[in-house]
Amino acid sequence: MTTMARPVTTALERAVASAALAGTLALTGCGVVPTYPEPLITDYVPTAVAAPQIDRGSLSPDGFSAAQRMTVRVRNIGCSGLTTGTGFAVDPYTLVTNRHVVQASRQIEVTTYDGRTISITTAAVTTVADLAIVTSEEPMSAWSTLAADDPVEGDSITVVGYPRGRQLTTVTGMVIGTTPDPLGASSGPVYATTAPVEPGSSGSPALNEAGEVVGVIYAKNDAEQSFMIPVSTLRTLLDEEGLLQPQPTECPTTPGGFAPERIVVD
Amino acid sequence: MSDSTPPGGAGLQSPSPSTGSIRNPSNEETTVLTPVGTGTSPIDRIPLSHRKRWIVVTTLLSMLLVAAIAFIVYLWDVSRAWEDQVAQLDATSHDLGERLAAEQSEVVRLQQQLDITTEQLATAQKRITELADLNARTGDDVQYYVQEINRQRELATMGSTVAAALNRCVEGQQQLVVYIRNAANYDPAELAEYEATLKRLCDSAVAANVTFQQALTQ
Numbered sequence A: 001m002t003t004m005a006r007p008v009t010t011a012l013e014r015a016v017a018s019a020a021l022a023g024t025l026a027l028t029g030c031g032v033v034p035t036y037p038e039p040l041i042t043d044y045v046p047t048a049v050a051a052p053q054i055d056r057g058s059l060s061p062d063g064f065s066a067a068q069r070m071t072v073r074v075r076n077i078g079c080s081g082l083t084t085g086t087g088f089a090v091d092p093y094t095l096v097t098n099r100h101v102v103q104a105s106r107q108i109e110v111t112t113y114d115g116r117t118i119s120i121t122t123a124a125v126t127t128v129a130d131l132a133i134v135t136s137e138e139p140m141s142a143w144s145t146l147a148a149d150d151p152v153e154g155d156s157i158t159v160v161g162y163p164r165g166r167q168l169t170t171v172t173g174m175v176i177g178t179t180p181d182p183l184g185a186s187s188g189p190v191y192a193t194t195a196p197v198e199p200g201s202s203g204s205p206a207l208n209e210a211g212e213v214v215g216v217i218y219a220k221n222d223a224e225q226s227f228m229i230p231v232s233t234l235r236t237l238l239d240e241e242g243l244l245q246p247q248p249t250e251c252p253t254t255p256g257g258f259a260p261e262r263i264v265v266d
Numbered sequence B: 001m002s003d004s005t006p007p008g009g010a011g012l013q014s015p016s017p018s019t020g021s022i023r024n025p026s027n028e029e030t031t032v033l034t035p036v037g038t039g040t041s042p043i044d045r046i047p048l049s050h051r052k053r054w055i056v057v058t059t060l061l062s063m064l065l066v067a068a069i070a071f072i073v074y075l076w077d078v079s080r081a082w083e084d085q086v087a088q089l090d091a092t093s094h095d096l097g098e099r100l101a102a103e104q105s106e107v108v109r110l111q112q113q114l115d116i117t118t119e120q121l122a123t124a125q126k127r128i129t130e131l132a133d134l135n136a137r138t139g140d141d142v143q144y145y146v147q148e149i150n151r152q153r154e155l156a157t158m159g160s161t162v163a164a165a166l167n168r169c170v171e172g173q174q175q176l177v178v179y180i181r182n183a184a185n186y187d188p189a190e191l192a193e194y195e196a197t198l199k200r201l202c203d204s205a206v207a208a209n210v211t212f213q214q215a216l217t218q
Helices: A004-029 A066-070 A231-239 B049-179 B188-217
Strands: A071-078 A083-090 A094-097 A103-110 A117-126 A132-136 A156-161 A169-179 A188-193 A205-207 A213-220 A226-230 A244-247 A262-264 B019-023 B031-035
Touching: A066 A071, A066 A156, A071 B049, A083 B049, A103 A132, A103 B031, A103 B049, A117 B049, A156 A213, A188 A213, A213 A231, A226 A231, B049 B188
Parallel strands: A083 A262
Antiparallel strands: A071 A083, A071 A103, A083 A094, A094 A132, A103 A117, A117 A132, A117 A244, A156 A169, A156 A205, A169 A188, A188 A226, A205 A213, A213 A226, B019 B031
16 A cells, blocks of 8 residues: 555655645746736827928919919010010019010010019020020019920920910920921921910010929911920020120101000010 | 544444444444554555646646646736727727818818909909000000100291291292382392292292101001
């Protein structure tokens, strides 16, 4: 009886010890013993690194785009009447338009997108293209950036101007390609586009998708195609002042004068 | 046990087993329990080696029990801490939810306000463009009327000049008539020169009048 009890007791001891050891190892060694929770953070709202910045883009505080603000309506108070066209600023005081818009002028004024009237002090024209450079008395609120390269066939363009001397209008079109000047006014090639323009749009800037000037609208044909002088020609004109000559503002004296034409749009 | 054990009954005990039965005088069988002396307790009757093992086992079990109780207390405390934190998180979640709902409501309100403002801006821009156009065309009209007034002024001046020239022509011709009526009193050569000068004056006045009439019809 004694010899039989001894192995039972030993097995029980071993079982208890093994269970205790296994339990201890299982609970502590394997890391499954639940622990106290970490202290909670006090603020779950992340702190902004910087205040959010609003991208104004090219909009002015009054909501007009840079293209609209830099584009002006040109009023040519001529010797025989009034004509209107379009122009745009290339710097605060310098504006570009067409030569035929400022021809035979006694006085030139421009009106801005918001109705301000600004007088023009000097005007100069060139014979190499239907372009003119005029200088304003007051600074413009916006001016253009000239594109580095001429457009290529298929490029989208946006034309901002005052067709028929009426409201400021924005139209879009596509560059068709180069063509000889249909009016023979430019020594170099010009570009034909599909942008719909009207008399009065002459001198409108043609902008690429980046908002850069790629040409100056100066004519249209019966097929509703418009023509523009490429920006490379404009750059040449702005870089070489020798190509410009002052535009006379004297009118020939005629007994009784000429009856002014009501409004002519160029 | 004392009730069933007669006094001085020690000599009646049976050596083993410790209990036995005897007959009393009334011939009733009585169970006699033998008193347990020193070294005869149940534990004492367990072999020493077994006793040590039981002690070890009991000690281990006691220690395990204590450890288990401590562990249970610990777990209970941990559980309570987690429950507290869950309650805290629940409250925080509700707070954040309420704030989120309030912010979403504010976003909707601001979006509606932005839509209204955008619409107002578009209307204002359209009105500015219309007024700028109106202003520009008014400027055109002003310049047109300035030119027209200047032209009328030039025409008036021209008409006055033509009228004066024609008037001098008429006066000269009236004077020539007087001269001719009294031709004997004047040198014929001077009379002829006067007449030629008068003719040039009148021709000039007529030409100016023609130009004036043409200007009027423009």
